[in-house]
Each structure stands twice: as C-alpha cells, then as structure tokens.
Amino acid sequence: MPARILIVTAAFGEGHNSAARNLALALDETGAETRVADPCMLGIPRLTQGLCKAYRFVTTYQPRLWARIYRGTADVDFSRQRMPLMRRPERALEALIDDFRPDAVVATYPLYPYFLDRIFASSGRRIPVFTVVTDSIEINAAWLKAPDTRWLVTDAHTRREMIDHGLDAARVIETGFPVNPLFSRLAPLRSDAPVEPFDALYFATAKLPHVRRISKAVLNASPETRITIVLGKNVRLLYERAREIKDRFPGRVRIKGWTRRVPELLSSHHFVIGKAGGATVHEAIAAQCPMLVHHLVPGQEEGNLELLQRIGGGALADSPDAIQRQTKEMLADHAAPWRRMKTALARHGRNAGALTAGRYILDQIQRH
Helix, strand or coil: CCCEEEEECCCCCHHHHHHHHHHHHHHHHCCCEEEEECHHHHHCHHHHHHHHHHHHHHHHHCHHHHHHHHHHHHHCCCCCCCCHHHHHHHHHHHHHHHHHCCCEEEECCCCHHHHHHHHHHHHCCCCCEEEECCCCCCCCHHHHCCCCCEEEECCHHHHHHHHHCCCCHHHEEECCCCCCHHHHHCCCCCCCCCCCCEEEEEECCCCCCHHHHHHHHHHHHCCCEEEEEECHHHHHHHHHHHHHHHHHCCCCEEEECCCCCHHHHHHHCCEEEEECCHHHHHHHHHCCCCEEEEECCCCCCHHHHHHHHHHCCEEECCCHHHHHHHHHHHHHHHHHHHHHHHHHHHHHCCCCHHHHHHHHHHHHHHHC
16 A cells, blocks of 8 residues: 655745655655644644734744744743644644544645654654754754754755754655645756846745835846746735836836746746745755745745855845846856856756655655
8 A cells, every 4th residue: 555644734934835745745756655744734724824924024024023933932841832823723733633644744834843752652652753854053942952853954965053952863854845846847947057147036025115126126137138928826915016017127027926837947047036934945945946045934935045155056135226236246257157056056956855855755755
C-alpha cells in the first residue's frame, strides 16, 4: 500500500502553505497518498481569518511592532502552552489523524509538533513527525524547541545554526526549501544570456505608492530594462496604478494578476524584486534568478536576506533610489555583476527541495 502522509500547514504567511503544497506535489509523484490541511482554519476559521488579516497588516505597515512580537516568543514554553483558543486546532489535528490514519505527519508550521506530542502521549501511538522549517538562518525558538521531530531545513548555513543551538545533527537534514518540483525541470536563463532587453519581475505588495515608484525606478535605470508586474491578490487595489506605468512606458511593461506560472516567470527573467518571504526567496534561488529585496519583516525574514547575501545572489534595495542604483550596477561592465550573481546561484543549486524532502520522508517511513 502507498504511504499515507498528512501535511499540516497554517495561513500565517505564504511560506507555510507554499511548502505544504509543493511537498504534496512531490510526494504525489511517487505514488504516496497525501492530505494537506490547516488545523487552525478547521478549528477556529473566523478567528484564523482575522488573525491572518492582522498579521498581514502589521508585517506590511508596522514591521517594528511585529519584530517585538516575534522576538518575544523566544521565552515561551510551547510544550506547556495551553491557550484556550488553540485547543480547537489541536482537536482538529487529532481528528485528522484519526480519520486519515497517516504513516507520518509533516508540519510546515512550528506549533503543530507540540500538538502532536500531546496527541501521541494521550493515544499511546507515535508515528514519525517531520518539521519543515520555512525560514533560513534566523530561526525562531518555536522551531528549535519542537519535540520528537526531524527538521528539514533550507540550506547548510541554517543547519549549522540549528545544530549550534543544541539540536541533534542527525535529526537536522538539509533538503532545500520545498519549491515546486517544476523548478527542477525548467532551464533558467544562463549567466551568458543576452541582457538587451534586461527583464525584471516585480511582485508588488499592497503599499499603494510602491508599484509606481519601484516600476519607474527599474525603467529609468536603463533604456534596456523591461518589467513584468505581478499584482497577485492585490490586483483590484493596484491595477490602475500599474496601468499608469504601462501607459507611460509603452512596450516595456507587462501586468499580470494572479498566476500559477511563477516558476516559468522566474526562470525567464533576469532578476526579481520582492519581499524577503521564505517562499519568494527560495523560489528565486531555485530559478537562479538574482533578487533585490524591497521589503522584509524584521526577525523571521532577516535570515532569508542574509542567505541570499551569503550565496551572492541578492541584496537589500529598500527604496526606489536603491533599486534604480542596483539595477544600473547589475548592468555595468557588460552585466558582469549580474553574471556573477547568476553563477553564484547556479553553484548553490537548490531547485528540488520538495523532491529531496519527499524522498527522505518516504525512506524514514520505510525504516520506521
């Protein structure tokens, strides 16, 4: 019989959901039976939706406040945390296990291993638990203190950081971030590719002025630059502003709303501009697409930027002036700086994280 794997995620940040979806795609290719679920959304749907909106607002408009909240969790003992509002998600997780009868559980959100430890202690039956750590280098204590699990991490730097915090090296496995398996089958632009035109991919955030200012910064950097603006869930909010830019720079601007073709877009553009979320950063790495980070959430996303910088594949550009300057710099000397970034990303070579994680999980299930 095929292995049955329950993957539990949470809507607090796209990285958790992206990792869960992509891992399910990879496991499905092996013939495993998977189920992806959000116990928070099942247990407390309205409250979860409200908390998600609050999370997006605070991380976008009040990042310093979020940094204090994030760092304040370092002293929390999650194994003893019995907040009434989290009891229903814990019961929802228990119901999922009773119904699906999985051979293993994979958590892409750090609180679930604590729920699972209590569930297994009560039932007397334990199955393997794998925790997919969706951040890099800067790792929250909630991940580090998770009980009775194996940690699947994005890169060697993160693995070393976690081991230095006292985790068993044999239980911290570098798989790469679980990006869409399609990345492993796409051919990214080569480092010797032509740079005329020089194509930017821009993932716009909800801040209204940014779509115009950032787009103009790219387009004014050189007559050779073009830009694809991906509006995503902000399409209604931002479309008119993006259209102004398209009309002002005819033939140099494309606008996309919600798209499922992110792997193809990243692989075909020269560089990407976006926030330093785990999914976006690691998709850029997988596509060997140099990245300029225009916004990061203090705490959890600082490590993602640091990883890009250690690899040599990206930089912080947190203002339109910085974006325009760094776009010009990438094109200097026949685009030698951009070609070095492409070479560094190719050397790092992480484009199959979901497939690697899936193979490891199935191997461990067989051993168990």
